[in-house]
Amino acid sequence: MVTKFIAIGLLGSALVALSDAAATKASQKAATTASPTVGGLLAVSSPAWLASITPIAGLPSGVPSGTVPSGALATSIPGFNLSAYPAGWKTPPTNSAEVAAVISALDWTKVPAAPTRKGKSNGDLVTTGYNENTDPFCWWSDTNCVKPKVDYLPEDIYHCPRPGDWGLTYDDGPFNPSDFSKLGDSPWAEPNLYNFLAAHDQKATLFYIGSNVVGFPAAAKRAIEDGLTICVHTWSHPQMTTMTNDQVVAELYWTLRAIKESTGVTPRCWRPPYGDVDDRVRAIAWQMGMRTVVWDEDTNDWNMPGDGGGNLSPNVVDGYFQGWIDAYKNGTDNASGHIVLEHELNNATVSMAEKWLPTLQTTFNVVPVHECMNISNPYWEDNFSYATENGSTISADSSSTDMSSALSTAPPAALETDNESGALSASASAADSKPSTSGSSVMTISTLSAVMTAFLAAACLM
Template identity: 55%
Template sequence: MIITEAVVFFTAVAQVYGATIKKSSGLVAQFSPSFPSLPEPTNVVTTYQAGPYATPKKLSRATLKGFPEPWEAPDTSSAEVQAVYKKLDFTKIPKAPVRKQNPDGTWVSTSDGESDPFCWWSSTNCVKPKASYLPPDIYTCPKKGDWGLTYDDGPYNLGKDDKVANKYAEPYLLNYLAENNLHATLFYIGSNVATFPDAARLGLKNGHQLCVHTWSHRVLTTLTDVEIVAELYWTLKAIKAATGVTSKCFRPPQGDVDDRVRAIAYQMGMRTVLWDEDTQDWNLLYNKEGSLSRKEANGYFETWIKNYKTGKDKSGHIVLEHELNPETVELSISWLPKLKQTFNVVPALSCNGITHPYWEESFEYPLFDSSDNGNSTAKNKTSATSSAAPSPTSSSAISSSTSTKQSKSITTASRTKSVASSTSSIEKIA
């Protein structure tokens, strides 16, 4: 969706950390939250690293101090959260309802009606906000053959209460990606970053893009405005404290987003990133939870590869995967060699022309291409504000249907418990 040259211009002039995009750009004003008395992180990189990458056998288990209790709803009355909350322009936050779920995770009200006034993804898979001052969601790769590699819920932390020997906790996945010169967009849980900051640092050092996935994985449209702020703010701060970067990208848990959530996140400096293909790995059977067999999961990958090779699929895709447990990590690693032979496996932001995913302008990522091992910057860059995202009319674009998301939300409580135990350029996100 091409927004206008004016948007690109005003995005380009927001070069100073913490700068606000001018309202005259046509978008709601955007700002980067500040983080009072936050020490500068150590042992971090300050620019994109093209390699060679580290593959450590172990990572430090030191945790960050001064953060909310991991996996608990963060306090909304804290001075830091209130400072960000009061900075919001509430005239630019649509009055969508605070939604409700039944105990099994299904929605009390499954739709706002056919008109879908608030572009509620969980109801209609809407990715183009009804609020004209918000940019469209990033949810697919515009170029045929691009496989937008993403992982949610990391950094995967080996919890002290794990009952199963678990070699798949980080740095396992990060090491595999480094050894195979693959890069991904990583949507980090703030609680996991705070309890495993060294893994987040390794993710940044090894050339991955770090984005926000909330503090405690709560369903955002069920929260009040200030609760949404708290979930996003503490995750932003945890990533900043661990790595020194301030993300301009976020993915809502379960994809659950509407224009109220989008407006809050966007004002806090982040653009919404979704997906158009779902591996369903979140539902893999593990520790007696989940109902998806490995055979069924393999079937998804087999179909995607077959459809592309036979010409049935002429699109690119952003694919939902997780570093949630050993099953999800092992599934992904088992298929990456075949995917790399078939597709151009690149980070989701890169396939959308985004080279500046942080407010810190020193980080400029290449537009990865597996044909050149992902180390060169593409000659023809595309502005992040004009990343093409066609309407989700194809079957692949709506593969994660409303009924699928309701099924996913049913497992939210058990899934959260499982995860919680694992303790100066215009190419940027506008």
């Protein structure tokens, strides 16, 4: 099966090379192109309501290659319409014409009627009264559920299927300087981490907060120029199950808009802050073109002393990294690879990331999430087609039969928890249980022509 799909992927690459003009035309039409419903999954399409958003000038037209940009980043970018966005780091209003257009475009009969959750004054979620045994809405914050209870949504992506893979992710970017009039006062702000990744020939997946993108669009532009993969992490970083349906739309919409305007791409991926998601929120995000990505290992780096940080000793975080390395080397960590939660949040998290990356590279196959999941097209723009581990050509809203090991039929026995919310206690021990690797799911293959579509569809039935 794997050989077959590798062969298909190579054929796809060859056809793409012979059809540059067709590929360009297809990418221009991406805003109105829908993926078909397969295996009962709800159809998902590129957000048509972003079609009118014009990206800034000078962006890559495809996966970049060659020299990585260097030097300080501009504090603003000509053409970026800052005045079009709501106030940063606040729940955005839901009565704007743009948000209303998205609300009216969604099929609300496909949004499960999970209640809007309540938060405590300390940031925890109120879980009282929720039936953990039946877990009717696959509420991650209560049960670590990653397989929706409705059959028209795909499973969350939560680990890399192949043992030895380290899915490298950073949340909460882009890291803005605290004072743009004195860029030197924030030496850990971007492009610090991006320069380090480039110097070590390392790609990663970045989960961007819309407010930070609007505050520092030059950093987002730099990320796409570096070939880093960008996903959505909401506008103001709330616990998403505490948001109303309309607020969920607004949190996702303004982030998608900011990313498209500053980078030229429309992500097919998002990560809920604190991991807080249920089927209601998943269904809204899915219809807005994005698949949910969580994690199975947590560094808890956000809680180290630093700018806006906590009081967790860096030695503890060092111990997490060393424990994961030791477990893989001694063979006790051999069930799957991992998606690891880190942050480009402040001086402490960036410093920790840079400290451990060289050692991780000598131990694991460190890759962005789309690569270990064999997703070649993490954006709705088809001209951004990235390398994958098995050479396949699929999109992030698809589920491949070759990816069944990463998409289990039952929730994992134990997942790491983003404890920024304090909703659950985290355990970063290398002895944690690993997710099940049984089960299968269906696949939608992203293609550039009718010929490719027909060929690949036939191949999947062999």
